[in-house]
Amino acid sequence: MEDIQRLQRSAEPELQLPLILDLDHTLIRTDCFFEALILFLKSNPLNLFVVFYWLFRGRAYVKQQLAIRVDLKIDNLPLNEDVVAYARAEAGKGRDVHMATAADEVLAIAVASRLGFVNEVHASNGKINLKSSNKASYLEQRFPDGFAYAGDSISDLPVFKSAVRSLIVHPSDSLSQKAMRCGEVEKTFVRPDGFFRPLLKSLRLHQWAKNTLLFVPLILGGQALNPEAWASAVLGFVALGVLASSTYLLNDLWDLEADRQHWSKKARPLASGKLKIAHAMLAIPLGFTLSFAIAAILGPFVVLGLFAYLVTTVAYSFYLKRVPLLDTAVLAVLFTMRLGVGVTLVDVPPSPWLFVFSMYLFLSLSLAKRHTELGRHVEAGTNGEMSGRGYRNRDLPILLALGSASGLAATLVMVLYLTNEAFNADFYSASMLLWGMPPILFLWLGRVWLKCQRLELNDDPVVFALKDKQSLVLGGVLAILFVFAWFGGYLV
Numbered sequence: 001m002e003d004i005q006r007l008q009r010s011a012e013p014e015l016q017l018p019l020i021l022d023l024d025h026t027l028i029r030t031d032c033f034f035e036a037l038i039l040f041l042k043s044n045p046l047n048l049f050v051v052f053y054w055l056f057r058g059r060a061y062v063k064q065q066l067a068i069r070v071d072l073k074i075d076n077l078p079l080n081e082d083v084v085a086y087a088r089a090e091a092g093k094g095r096d097v098h099m100a101t102a103a104d105e106v107l108a109i110a111v112a113s114r115l116g117f118v119n120e121v122h123a124s125n126g127k128i129n130l131k132s133s134n135k136a137s138y139l140e141q142r143f144p145d146g147f148a149y150a151g152d153s154i155s156d157l158p159v160f161k162s163a164v165r166s167l168i169v170h171p172s173d174s175l176s177q178k179a180m181r182c183g184e185v186e187k188t189f190v191r192p193d194g195f196f197r198p199l200l201k202s203l204r205l206h207q208w209a210k211n212t213l214l215f216v217p218l219i220l221g222g223q224a225l226n227p228e229a230w231a232s233a234v235l236g237f238v239a240l241g242v243l244a245s246s247t248y249l250l251n252d253l254w255d256l257e258a259d260r261q262h263w264s265k266k267a268r269p270l271a272s273g274k275l276k277i278a279h280a281m282l283a284i285p286l287g288f289t290l291s292f293a294i295a296a297i298l299g300p301f302v303v304l305g306l307f308a309y310l311v312t313t314v315a316y317s318f319y320l321k322r323v324p325l326l327d328t329a330v331l332a333v334l335f336t337m338r339l340g341v342g343v344t345l346v347d348v349p350p351s352p353w354l355f356v357f358s359m360y361l362f363l364s365l366s367l368a369k370r371h372t373e374l375g376r377h378v379e380a381g382t383n384g385e386m387s388g389r390g391y392r393n394r395d396l397p398i399l400l401a402l403g404s405a406s407g408l409a410a411t412l413v414m415v416l417y418l419t420n421e422a423f424n425a426d427f428y429s430a431s432m433l434l435w436g437m438p439p440i441l442f443l444w445l446g447r448v449w450l451k452c453q454r455l456e457l458n459d460d461p462v463v464f465a466l467k468d469k470q471s472l473v474l475g476g477v478l479a480i481l482f483v484f485a486w487f488g489g490y491l492v
Contacts, residue, residue, distance in 0.1 A: 080169065109121050207244060236341060239298070361406075407445035
């Protein structure tokens with residue numbers, strides 16, 4: 001009998017079936033619970049224990065408490081534009097459009113107000129968690145003549161079974177097949193970017209290029225022909241790369257709201273909602289575990305080096321990045337730490353010249369990064385402090401002065417290194433060729449700051465260096481000079 005009634009209802013015109021929309025990952029490309037949780041923990045990381053205490057009173061209570069305690073910027077939440085467009089069009093035809101969500105009603109009502117076409121909101125209220133079978137039972141009672149439901153997850157299957165028609169949002173193959181077995185499908189919204197592509201983009205594998213600094217002590221320490229040293233360095237490269245990628249995810253989680261107000265960072269997978277917060281929160285501890293497992297193979301001092309890198313990165317992400325000038329100094333320290341890990345991996349004597357050179361070079365590049373970000377902030381006509389940073393519009397000249405001066409200091413330190421240490425190293429066979437390196441470094445840093453001043457620089461100097469043709473040419477010449485300074489004398 002129920003099947004006959006279901007078939008009869010499904011034959012009715014679509015406009016007589018109210019359209020019920022889920023919120024998280026359906027109308028919006030994120031999850032209100034995790035968004036609120038991150039904001040609550042940002043105010044005080046110890047609030048995590050408060051959340052655990054609330055859990056004794058149920059998930060609905062936790063959602064309610066988070067919703068009333070945080071200031072979630074609803075207007076910045078990324079929308080599922082294809083779903084919103086479809087629902088808006090249906091509402092324009094006169095169809096009743098409702099929202100039914102496990103998110104707390106405070107946040108759900110705010111999102112509905114932003115959209116403007118939702119007739120009624122049904123949400124968790126602190127006592128009932130409106131999810132899965134709870135939602136299905138509620139909607140059956142509220143809409144006894146049937147309804148169409150749009151959802152995105154396995155937990156929506158009971159609702160799909162109760163609905164006359166289903167709208168499946170960005171489903172996996174498994175969810176799509178299961179939802180189709182529940183009944184008639186009105187529409188399927190295909191995920192445009194998949195799952196692995198956003199994850200890989202968030203890991204920023206191109207930033208692993210920074211970790212090639214690990215190999216510098218190996219080469220300058222005369223261990224370039226030692227296969228054991230190379231094996232250790234390669235393993236260290238992977239361990240540090242995995243650790244850095246995990247910290248990038250952590251940083252992106254912590255900076256969600258600020259990134260959504262940034263001209264380029266708003267396209268990052270987490271900020272745009274292409275990567276789920278839950279997936280990132282799972283990937284971070286897995287990455288940390290893998291990284292330190294590899295480091296443990298390499299020895300306790302490597303573990304200590306990676307731990308120091310992690311602590312510094314977390315301190316930077318949570319607080320230090322908001323302190324003007326100190327933030328750029330910390331970035332330079334993180335680059336130089338890579339050299340320190342490289343020294344530990346291959347057990348060569350550390351070179352003070354190398355560490356000082358690294359600090360000045362990467363301080364200059366870090367200042368260029370901030371100068372570019374602030375320059376675009378000014379160009380956009382925005383007043384006040386840059387979001388998520390402590391810089392103001394009037395700080396541009398000091399960033400330019402300090403960044404240019406740091407670049408010149410790096411060039412000077414390279415000259416002093418060549419005269420005091422490099423020419424005395426016994427593994428260079430044509431050391432005079434090394435004199436070509438300081439002018440090339442000067443030209444490249446000059447190009448970086450020229451582009452920076454013109455606001456033509458990507459806000460990530462590493463990306464700029466990897467994509468800019470002139471930078472690649474200068475880097476190639478630099479590498480050729482070094483190789484010939486090393487081996488050239490033996491070929492004559």
